[in-house]
Every structure is written in C-alpha cells, then in structure tokens.
Amino acid sequence: MLLTLLTACNLSGPRETELAVIPLPADVTVEQGGFDLPKVWSVSLPVGEEAERVFRYLNQRLPQGMLTLAGEVTATLTLLPCDSLPDEAYRLEVSKQGIRITSNPSGAGWFYGVQTLLQLLPAGTTSGTLPLVQISDAPRFPYRGAMMDVARNFLPKEEVLKFIDAMATYKLNKLHLHLTDDQGWRIEIKRYPRLIEVGSNRLRTQLGHSDYYYPRRYDDKAQSGYYTQEELREMVAYAADRFITVIPEVEMPGHASAALAAYPQLSCGLGKEYVVRDYFDVFDEVYCPKEETFHFLEGVLDEVMDIFPSHYIHIGGDECPKKAWKKCAHCQALMQCEGLADEEALQSWFVHRMECYVVSHGRDIIGWDEILEGGLAPHATVMSWRGEAGGIEAARQHHNVIMTPGHSCYFDFYQQEPVDAPMAIKGYLPIDSVYAYNPLPSQLTPEEQRYIIGVQANIWGEYIQTPAYFEYMAFPRLLAISEVQWTAPERKDFTDFARRLDAHFPRLEASGIAACRDFYQPRMEGVWNAKQQQFEVHLSALCPDVEIRYALGDSLLTDSSPLYRSPIALTEEAPIYAALFRKGKQLGDLRCRRFAVNKATGRPYRCTPAPGWEHLHPGTGLTDGWRATPRDMRHWVSFYQDTVRIELDLQQTQELHRITLATLWRPWNTIWPARQVSVALSTAEAGSNEPAGGNESANFTEVAILQPQYDFTLTEGTRFPITISFPPQQARFVRLTLLGGGNVPQGWFDEGKLPELAIDEIELF
Numbered sequence: 001m002l003l004t005l006l007t008a009c010n011l012s013g014p015r016e017t018e019l020a021v022i023p024l025p026a027d028v029t030v031e032q033g034g035f036d037l038p039k040v041w042s043v044s045l046p047v048g049e050e051a052e053r054v055f056r057y058l059n060q061r062l063p064q065g066m067l068t069l070a071g072e073v074t075a076t077l078t079l080l081p082c083d084s085l086p087d088e089a090y091r092l093e094v095s096k097q098g099i100r101i102t103s104n105p106s107g108a109g110w111f112y113g114v115q116t117l118l119q120l121l122p123a124g125t126t127s128g129t130l131p132l133v134q135i136s137d138a139p140r141f142p143y144r145g146a147m148m149d150v151a152r153n154f155l156p157k158e159e160v161l162k163f164i165d166a167m168a169t170y171k172l173n174k175l176h177l178h179l180t181d182d183q184g185w186r187i188e189i190k191r192y193p194r195l196i197e198v199g200s201n202r203l204r205t206q207l208g209h210s211d212y213y214y215p216r217r218y219d220d221k222a223q224s225g226y227y228t229q230e231e232l233r234e235m236v237a238y239a240a241d242r243f244i245t246v247i248p249e250v251e252m253p254g255h256a257s258a259a260l261a262a263y264p265q266l267s268c269g270l271g272k273e274y275v276v277r278d279y280f281d282v283f284d285e286v287y288c289p290k291e292e293t294f295h296f297l298e299g300v301l302d303e304v305m306d307i308f309p310s311h312y313i314h315i316g317g318d319e320c321p322k323k324a325w326k327k328c329a330h331c332q333a334l335m336q337c338e339g340l341a342d343e344e345a346l347q348s349w350f351v352h353r354m355e356c357y358v359v360s361h362g363r364d365i366i367g368w369d370e371i372l373e374g375g376l377a378p379h380a381t382v383m384s385w386r387g388e389a390g391g392i393e394a395a396r397q398h399h400n401v402i403m404t405p406g407h408s409c410y411f412d413f414y415q416q417e418p419v420d421a422p423m424a425i426k427g428y429l430p431i432d433s434v435y436a437y438n439p440l441p442s443q444l445t446p447e448e449q450r451y452i453i454g455v456q457a458n459i460w461g462e463y464i465q466t467p468a469y470f471e472y473m474a475f476p477r478l479l480a481i482s483e484v485q486w487t488a489p490e491r492k493d494f495t496d497f498a499r500r501l502d503a504h505f506p507r508l509e510a511s512g513i514a515a516c517r518d519f520y521q522p523r524m525e526g527v528w529n530a531k532q533q534q535f536e537v538h539l540s541a542l543c544p545d546v547e548i549r550y551a552l553g554d555s556l557l558t559d560s561s562p563l564y565r566s567p568i569a570l571t572e573e574a575p576i577y578a579a580l581f582r583k584g585k586q587l588g589d590l591r592c593r594r595f596a597v598n599k600a601t602g603r604p605y606r607c608t609p610a611p612g613w614e615h616l617h618p619g620t621g622l623t624d625g626w627r628a629t630p631r632d633m634r635h636w637v638s639f640y641q642d643t644v645r646i647e648l649d650l651q652q653t654q655e656l657h658r659i660t661l662a663t664l665w666r667p668w669n670t671i672w673p674a675r676q677v678s679v680a681l682s683t684a685e686a687g688s689n690e691p692a693g694g695n696e697s698a699n700f701t702e703v704a705i706l707q708p709q710y711d712f713t714l715t716e717g718t719r720f721p722i723t724i725s726f727p728p729q730q731a732r733f734v735r736l737t738l739l740g741g742g743n744v745p746q747g748w749f750d751e752g753k754l755p756e757l758a759i760d761e762i763e764l765f
C-alpha cells in the first residue's frame with residue numbers, strides 16, 4: 001500500500017510529464033539525478049533471436065557505431081529476461097550504473113522498453129543525460145491496430161514502411177492492410193495474374209468529393225499500383241522486426257469490382273460490364289457464391305496466407321448489396337437448396353464457408369460488423385465500425401471484437417474544422433475526440449468486455465492521394481489512439497497528453513512526417529450569451545503554455561495584439577483573427593472566422609415541422625452565428641417535408657428591412673434548394689412574452705415572397721444565398737414559410753423523389 005502511494009505521488013508530479021512518453025506508461029517513478037550517456041553504448045544481451053532482433057533495431061535507430069556488444073559488467077544497456085512478465089510488458093530502469101530493460105523472452109517487452117528509452121532521449125540527439133527512472137509498463141489491449149487503405153489510392157511501399165516505423169514508436173502492433181477494393185487490387189496473386197494486369201489499373205479517378213459534382217467529374221489520369229509478393233514479404237519482415245503483425249484484408253463478397261473486372265465469370269453475370277471503379281461508392285457488383293468463385297478465393301487466400309504469417313486474415317464482409325443475388329438464378333437456387341431464408345443468410349453462408357477454409361489452415365478470420373447479419377461464423381472476430389452496436393452484440397455472443405467505430409476511430413474524417421481543412425470524407429474528429437474514446441462499452445458486463453481485444457484507427461483512402469496527405473490525416477491522431485490502446489483509462493488525461501504531444505511534434509518532423517498542425521492553432525467558437533444578451537467569441541487552445549492573441553476587423557495580428565483573457569463580445573459581423581504565441585513567437589498559422597452577428601443571432605425560433613436533423617446546436621442552429629458551408633453538413637438544419645414554417649421571436653420590437661438565409665444543393669444527397677420563401681412580420685404589443693411560434697393570435701402580415709432562380713449548371717453541391725428586402729417596418733415576430741425544392745427533376749439522381757430541404761443561418765437586418 002505504501003509503495004502504491006509513493007508511486008502515486010510521483011505519478012502526478014511534473015517530472016513524469018517532462019518525460020513526454022507516448023503512450024503514457026502504467027507506472028513511472030522519477031528520481032533525482034541522471035545517467036550521463038557515454039558516446040558509445042555497450043549492450044549486454046541474453047541469448048536468443050528476439051533479443052538480437054531488438055538489438056538490430058536499436059542499432060538501426062542510433063548513429064552508426066554507437067552500439068557495441070559487451071560483457072554484462074560494463075554494459076550501458078542490459079536486456080534482461082524475466083519469464084513471469086506478461087507478453088508485451090516491460091520494466092525500464094535507468095540508474096547511475098546504466099539502463100536495464102526487462103521482458104519475457106518473447107521480446108516485445110524489450111522492444112517497447114527500447115521505444116520508451118528512445119523517447120527519454122532529447123529529440124534529435126543520442127547524447128546528454130537520461131533522467132533516473134523506474135518504469136513498469138504493460139498495454140491495456142493486446143490488439144493495437146491501424147488500417148491503411150492502399151486499395152482506393154495506392155501508396156508506395158516506402159510509405160508503408162515509414163508508417164510501420166511510426167506505429168512501432170507508439171507501440172501499435174497490428175497493421176491492417178486493406179489490399180483490395182472496387183477501385184484497385186493491390187496484391188500480386190501468381191495464380192490469377194489478371195488481378196494485377198487488369199485490377200490494379202484504372203483510367204481515371206473522380207474529382208472532388210463523391211457528393212459534389214453532378215454529373216461526376218474526372219481527372220483523366222491513369223493510375224496503377226500493386227505490391228509484388230516479394231515487396232509484401234519485405235513489409236511483413238520489416239514489421240515483424242518491430243513486433244508488428246501485418247494483417248491482410250481481401251474483401252468479399254462485396255467491394256469486388258476490381259477482381260470482377262479481371263475475372264467477370266466470378267460475378268452473377270446479369271449482363272453487367274465489370275470495370276475497375278473510377279469513383280467511390282458502394283457497388284452492386286459482388287462475387288457470386290458459386291464453386292468457381294470459392295475455388296478462386298481459396299486460391300487467392302492460399303497465396304495470401306503464404307505471404308502473411310498473421311493469425312488473422314481479414315475477409316472484409318462490409319457493404320455487400322444483395323441486388324445481384326436477388327436476381328441471380330444460381331444464388332436463388334443455392335438459397336433454396338441450403339435452406340437459406342434470405343440474402344443475408346446467403347452472405348452468412350458465404351462467410352462461414354470462407355471461414356472454414358481459413359480455419360482449416362490454422363488461421364482465423366476478421367470481418368466487418370456486417371458479418372453478424374444472418375449469423376456469425378463460429379470463430380469470427382468482429383471489427384465494429386458502424387458505431388459500437390456490432391461489437392457489443394458480438395461480445396455478447398462471446399466473439400472477439402476490435403472496436404473501430406466511425407465516431408472515434410475513422411481517420412478519414414476531418415481532423416480540423418472543415419472550413420480550415422483540405423477535403424476529407426465527412427465528419428469532424430479532432431485529436432481530443434479521438435483521445436476521449438473508451439472502447440469498453442458500459443452496456444457490457446466485465447465478463448463480456450473481455451471479448452474486446454483492442455482498438456484500431458482506420459485511415460480510409462478515398463481522398464488520400466499522396467503520402468503527405470496520408471500523414472496529415474494519420475498524425476498526430478495516431479498518437480492519441482496509441483494512448484486509447486495502451487494506457488489504462490484512469491491514467492488518461494488530455495491536458496497531460498497535450499503537454500507530451502507538444503514535445504512529439506519535433507520528433508515527428510525529424511522523422512519526416514507531415515503531421516496536421518491544428519494543435520498549434522486556436523479554436524474559435526461563437527456563443528450566444530443569453531444572460532448578457534450578446535454574441536461572444538470564445539478562444540481556446542489544446543496546446544499548453546501558450547498565449548492567444550487576436551485582432552478584429554482590419555487590424556493586423558502581431559505579437560503585441562490584444563491577449564485573449566475572456567470572451568470577446570461582437571455586436572456586428574467582423575473578421576476575427578487569432579493565433580497562439582509562446583515566448584513572443586507565433587506557433588502555428590493564423591486562424592480567421594467571420595460570425596454572422598445580426599438582429600436574429602441567438603434568438604429563439606420554432607420550426608413546423610421539427611427539423612429532420614440538426615447536428616450541432618440543436619434548437620439554435622439557424623441563429624447560432626455560424627454560416628454552414630457545403631462540405632460541412634453539421635451546420636445545416638434539414639427538413640424532409642415540402643412546406644416548412646419557421647417563427648422567430650426577436651424578443652423586442654425592432655425595425656427590419658432585410659432577411660438573408662442560404663439553402664443547400666447537394667443533388668447526390670437528394671438535397672434541393674427552396675423553390676419559394678415568403679416572409680411575414682408581426683408587431684406584438686410591447687411586453688408580450690409569447691414564445692416564438694406560440695403566439696397564434698399574432699397578426700402576421702406577409703411583406704415579401706420570392707421564388708429564387710438557381711444555376712444548376714454549376715454541377716457542384718452549392719450553398720445558394722437568398723436575400724429578401726422589404727420596406728422598413730417594426731416587428732417582433734418573423735415568420736418564414738419555405739417550400740422545398742419540389743420533386744427532383746428528370747435526369748437527376750433520385751428523380752421524382754421529394755428532396756430534403758437544408759437551410760442555414762437566418763440573418764435579419
């Protein structure tokens with residue numbers, strides 16, 4: 001007990017934070033003094049391949065000639081075996097006599113001890129003084145993964161190796177390679193050469209976001225890329241030297257367009273043309289569950305299992321539309337013969353059959369959570385991506401689970417506010433949100449939670465065209481997830497993490513990693529302060545030890561601009577600039593925002609019918625001072641009905657002469673702009689306290705009606721602004737009546753359907 005208390009005291013002290021180790025170790029004691037590192041380190045190793053592997057790695061990481069093998073007595077660094085330590089656990093002791101790392105002989109502990117040791121060295125040097133520490137450490141989860149999608153956009157082998165190095169630094173141990181998809185087949189299969197000849201090439205790629213252009217636009221640039229088996233074996237060995245397992249994924253039965261382009265006989269036929277896809281979507285062309293297909297897939301898996309010693313083989317299983325199977329005579333006959341009730345059961349049958357093959361080779365399958373539908377294969381491990389529901393269900397069925405829910409683990413989501421970021425798929429998943437994730441759902445009993453074997457970040461590649469962009473999306477979020485994966489939840493603290501993260505940016509830079517630097521920019525939020533009846537801008541920073549300085553309107557931001565101390569009141573719209581400073585030096589880029597501040601800002605309103613969705617600031621999104629942009633769906637307020645009435649209460653009678661709002665057009669999402677907007681005003685008696693929309697007796701008088709004209713030749717998802725002016729008059733209540741876009745016109749996606757209506761930011765002047 002005394003020992004625990006002493007440790008706890010040390011844990012909370014500033015010294016541990018100064019160590020800046022990520023992920024945070026389980027138990028750290030720092031003592032006074034230091035160990036002066038010699039120019040040449042003598043290393044003492046126990047006998048065995050694993051210790052030598054760790055030595056070889058360290059030898060590569062340190063300058064040439066720095067390491068020598070030595071007798072135990074004189075050693076700078078000693079690796080010690082201890083059978084009783086669990087796999088991956090280690091002890092690292094730095095004393096006046098030298099460095100000792102203890103692990104069980106499987107060796108991962110030595111490797112992780114070395115990683116911690118390397119992080120104790122000042123960034124970019126191998127000399128100086130190490131703090132005297134005793135670290136006792138072990139991971140929270142045995143599965144600590146990251147997924148690279150090299151199928152959508154191929155990434156060179158060198159980028160995979162670079163990523164493996166970074167994973168090793170942060171103690172991740174599973175690299176999931178998404179090797180096949182509709183847009184490309186990236187693994188050489190010698191028995192089926194057309195997979196590369198045909199499947200690894202596409203003639204062009206969509207421009208912009210899948211949801212943006214109608215019709216789609218293309219870059220007209222041919223792209224190709226695949227890894228030879230030799231290259232893949234090199235990756236596997238490189239990863240193994242870093243105690244990382246490479247888990248291959250071969251998608252089935254869906255996401256198979258590239259394979260079917262090469263071997264169309266594996267499809268249900270149906271007269272379709274099978275091509276390597278040049279845009280991103282979920283496609284109806286899937287493998288047909290016939291003997292020829294299974295023979296093919298087994299042949300592919302034979303070679304896959306030969307290249308990848310991983311116990312787990314990922315067989316995909318997500319997003320498999322059943323349209324082709326419903327129409328296919330073979331599929332329907334098979335369902336009857338096997339007594340399968342529906343196509344979900346057929347997918348389950350498909351996965352069971354493939355699992356049998358994999359299990360017969362001494363391996364196990366992982367599948368995306370759709371493999372639960374129609375019944376789980378007996379040994380399957382589930383990757384829960386559509387939230388946690390699939391993972392929870394699988395754990396209850398006593399199947400192993402890897403949590404990778406979109407809301408916390410999808411690194412293809414925006415990592416900065418979308419207005420500040422290069423294009424991403426959707427969402428907003430900044431580093432603090434990743435960090436906050438706890439993969440053990442409270443709905444599960446402790447017994448069931450034991451089936452959650454780990455967590456994985458998924459870096460989907462639709463919009464990742466280059467290694468630099470891959471790194472921008474992966475980092476520094478990978479560091480946050482490493483702590484979700486490794487560190488006990490009671491030890492996690494974002495403020496402390498941020499302090500350590502700050503020290504890791506120079507390390508990432510030294511490794512040539514182009515991390516996102518949003519951490520070095522202030523956050524800016526506009527908030528209506530109901531008490532003060534004013535709109536305020538709140539500035540904050542994730543980054544520690546900084547000053548926030550800001551400038552309003554035309555003034556320039558410099559190191560002597562006003563220091564942010566408390567929320568800044570805005571009475572009208574003006575650009576606001578802010579940046580972070582440390583010791584007089586600006587840390588990151590300037591950030592600029594314009595908030596819509598006007599007579600409607602912060603005012604309550606009532607919508608009839610209620611919005612279909614309103615992601616941010618529910619109930620206040622239309623007057624929250626933030627104008628929605630086409631790429632950021634969170635700020636729009638959307639309705640599924642054709643007629644929408646919105647009544648605002650300005651809470652005092654004021655003179656009005658103009659209203660503006662915007663209406664969104666995203667044809668691929670069946671969102672069309674309003675075809676008519678009318679404005680009515682009501683002057684209630686002074687002192688009326690009727691809530692907005694509750695004032696049925698208010699006498700509204702229509703003051704304007706507009707049928708806007710839109711330019712649909714833009715062919716891009718667009719925010720259409722609408723301005724309606726009217727003769728100045730006094731009013732307290734404003735009623736907007738909007739008619740939706742009307743049925744989708746002929747020739748457009750979802751033609752004839754009633755579209756959604758999405759609007760934002762009602763502004764009154």
Ligand code: ACM
Nearest residue numbers: 318319368385460
């Ligand atoms: C997935 O994101 N379709 C697994």
Ligand code: ZN
Nearest residue numbers: 268288328331
């Ligand atoms: Zn079929």
